[in-house]
Every structure is written in structure tokens, then in C-alpha cells.
Amino acid sequence: MDQEHLTQMIKATYPSLSPGQKKAAEFLIEHPDEAVLLTAFQLGRKVGISETTVIRLAYALGFSGYSQMQDLVRKDWLSGKQRVLGEGNPSSMNTDKSQHLFAKVIDKEKKILQQLLGQINENEIWKAVDALIQADKIYIGGFGSSYAAGYWLYYTLKQLRENVFLSSPNGFLPEDICDLTENSTVLIFSFPRYRRETLKLATYARDQGSSTIAITDRQFSPIGQVATVTLTTDEHMDSGHHSIASVISLLELIIAGFQEREHENITKRQKKLEVLYANQELFLE
Template sequence: MEQKTVTQMIKGNFSALSSGQKKVAEFLLEHLDEGSLLTAFQIGRKVGVSETTVIRLAYALGFSGYSEMQETIRREWLTHVQPGKSEGKPSSRDGFEENQLFHQIIEKESQVLNQLLNQLEIDQIWQVVDELHQSKQIFIAGFGSSYAAAYWLYYALKQMRENVVLSSPTGFLPEEICELDEQSTVIMFSYPRYRRESLKLANYANNQKATLIAITDRQLSPIGQLAQLTLTTEEHLESSHHSIASVIGLLEVIISGMNKRNTQNSHVRQKKLEQLYSEQNIFLE
């Protein structure tokens, strides 16, 4: 059986630890490098607990003492700084290439985010922000894989204003869109492979004179061509990869803009929501 890491041990036992032991455990998870080198006394002083509390954490996690826990921390830390040299795994070329796969994915995501930064049109972002503040109602649509980003925006906007509606992942109902008019905004997420439902909704929104905002991969995507405002996340990127990270990054920019122009109404709404969350004891922390 594969030996558990200190991280796994802490997670599995965290709820049973004392408050002081939890402080030490959180410190060790965030500072494996220091945990692999410092004495129990030094860690206790950094965290603000006694040396005894640090040693008792080792016992609570199933170690024979602090030295054994520190040795396990040291091995775990080394696997972080020297990926591909973890115990029990051959240091073969195939193993190295497999580990490199994850680095390549992160690098690709970084390229997409950098591209997003370079192509942002600030004036257009502010136009979207103002539209979302001023609209009578907002209908957010994302079908298939685009639904995840649509739901993220829906949840964020519901914290800030009323009259926000979300499509289902598979389509929309006539009852959901029958009241769209020139005071409404439709936000459409559309990425390859483009769904026919997106085109139907976009045409209906334009016929009702609603403002159509497209969040898509390129200006000339099927929905991008129809929208009054089109925000793209991967324009000019030479890749068939479509990143959810870039879409969420763009939405973070929009929400930050809305917070910057926070109206009194949204401030009052957020205050009411926080009161409800507290009364209903919804969150753990």
C-alpha cells in the first residue's frame, strides 16, 4: 500500500485536532519547506503554540514522534521541488514525459491568459459593465460545455442584482424569454462546437431588440457576428484548445468592473443576502 503523505494525514485527521494542533497543521501544509527543517520549538514559536503542541500533532497523526513526522514532511517536500523523483516511481523517460504533460497543460493555460490580457478592449468591458447595471432583466445562456461559465456568471450576478435568469444546459423555454425587450440583455456563451440553440436564441433576442452580448472564441463566430457586444477569450491564438480558465478570467474582469461601479441597490442587496446567509447558517465559515 502506498504510504500516505503528511498532507493526506492532516486532511484525514483535521477535524479531530485541537485548535492549537490545527494551527500547526495549517502552517505545515503551507510551508512544507520550513516544516522539513525547523525544530518543534521553532515551529511552535512561529505559529504561536507550545513545543508540546507540535509534538502532540505528530502523535495525533499516527507518528512515533516529531522526528518521524519531519522525515515524512521532508520526503513530501522533495517530491514538490523535484517532480518525477517521487518514491516508488521509476525515473524513466516515459515517466518524465508523463510528468511533463501536466506542466505543458499549465503553460498552455498561461499562454491563453496572457493572450486574454493582450486582447482586452477596456472600453468594451465598461460598456458590458454598464449594460449589466442598467438592464431591466438579464438572461444568461450557455449550452453544453458552455453552461459551466454561464452558471458562474449567473451566481455572481445574483449577488449584485435582481432579475437574472439562467438557461438550462440543453436549451431554453419560451416562458423564460417571452418578456425580452429593448430593456433586456442576453449574455450568450458560445464555443466550438457551436450549438444550434445559441443561434435560435440570438436571433430571437435581436428580433426583440434586446442587447445581445456574446462571450465566444472569436469575433466572427456564429454568435459573435450577431451580437452588439462581442468579448473574445482566444482570438488569434493558434490552438484548438478552448480554456475555461480564460473565460472565468474574463468574467472576473467584468465582475470587478461592476464592483468598482457598485450602485447603492447592489450594496443593499448584498447586505440583505449576507443577513440571510447568517440567519440560515448556510456557510461553514
């Protein structure tokens, strides 16, 4: 029985578990490194339930007792640690390429994010943040595969401010951009092979006097050349593919800056939203 199997067992029985048992089960999955060191009593105290509830969880999952459940958590956690150590050894990675495929992908993403850390220009990020704060209207252009990142930014910004709009994956409508002014901000994603719509949108926004923010792979990409602010992700990285992780990480920096400077307005807006969410019973938790 491995950790993945344990997770599946918990999922299969989760609806029938008591609230206290659910707390213990979630702790086992999310913090196995701590769980392997705790007695049933200590685990119960950690999550705010009784020792009996922890033991009952073990029975509910088919174990003979807490010790058996903890033994398996301990073995799986140790084997996981050994796998991680093995992945860091180049000779080990060459032993079985298919076995370490996912580790290679993660290692590549780590290098891309490290590159991003070294190349970010804080002044340019703050310029982008200020442009988003001061805009009367924000229009986000994300076409093709970039739409996923565009939607993430759109949904996040909608929690923070008003008048945020998003293109479709296939392009933009003239009706959506005809009201752009010198007080508006347009943020556009553009990566190889550089869709024509991105340059058309950037050029139109520039002609209207709008601030334009480019999220792209290099400073002098087609859109980077016309944007007011150009922010790059995995520039100069020979990764063979474009990393959405680096894009989201860059957007996280922008959102963090936005939240830092607009804390009071964001708090007011989110209080209003929470009332609406409650009235609509939108969330389960």
C-alpha cells in the same frame, strides 16, 4: 511519506484534531515553503497556538516528534521544487511524455491566459459591465459544456444584484425570454461547434432591443456577428481544445469591473444575504 501522503494522513485524522492542531495542519499543507524554516514555537506563534499544540499534532499524525514531521515536509517541498524546475526544461519534458502530461496541460493554459492578456479590449469589457449594471433583467445563455461557465457567472452575479436568470444546458424556454426588453441584457456563451440555440437567442434578444454580450472564441463567430459586445477568449490559439480557464478568467474581469462600479449596492445586498444565510444556517464556516 510524501506530501500527498501527509495530506491524506491529515484528512484521516482531521475530525479528531483539536482546533489548534487543525490550524497547524492547514498551515503545513498550504505553506510548506514557510513551515520548513520554522521551529515548533515559531509555527505555533504564526498560527496563534502554543508550541505544545504543534508538537501534539506531530504525535497525532504518527511522527516521533516535530523534527521528523518537519524533515519530511522539507524533503517533499524540495523535491517538488526540483520537479517544477525539470518541467521547464524542454529536453526533460521530451524524456518521458507521460510523466509530464499535466505539466504540458498547465503550460498550454498559461499560454492561453497570456494570449488573453494581450488581446483584451478594456473598452469592450467596460461596455459589458455597464450593460450588466443598467439591465432590469439579465439572462445568461449557456448550452452544453458552456453551461458550467454560465452557472458560475449566474451564481456570482446573484450575490451582486437581483433579476439574474440562467438557461438550462439544453436550451432556453420561450417563457424565460418573452419579457426581454430594450432595458434587458442577454449574455451568451458560444464556442465551436456553435450550437444553434445561441444564435437563435442572440437574434431574438437583438430584435427586442436588448443588449447582447457574446463570450466566444473569435470576433466573427456566428454569435459574435450579431452581439452588441463581443468578448473573445483564446482567439487565434491553436490549442486543440477550448479552455474553460480562459473563459472564467474573462468573467473574473467582468465581475471585478462590476464590483468596482457597484460597490455600495453590492454591500447592501450582501448584508441582506448574510442575514438570510445565518437564519438558514447555510454554511459550516
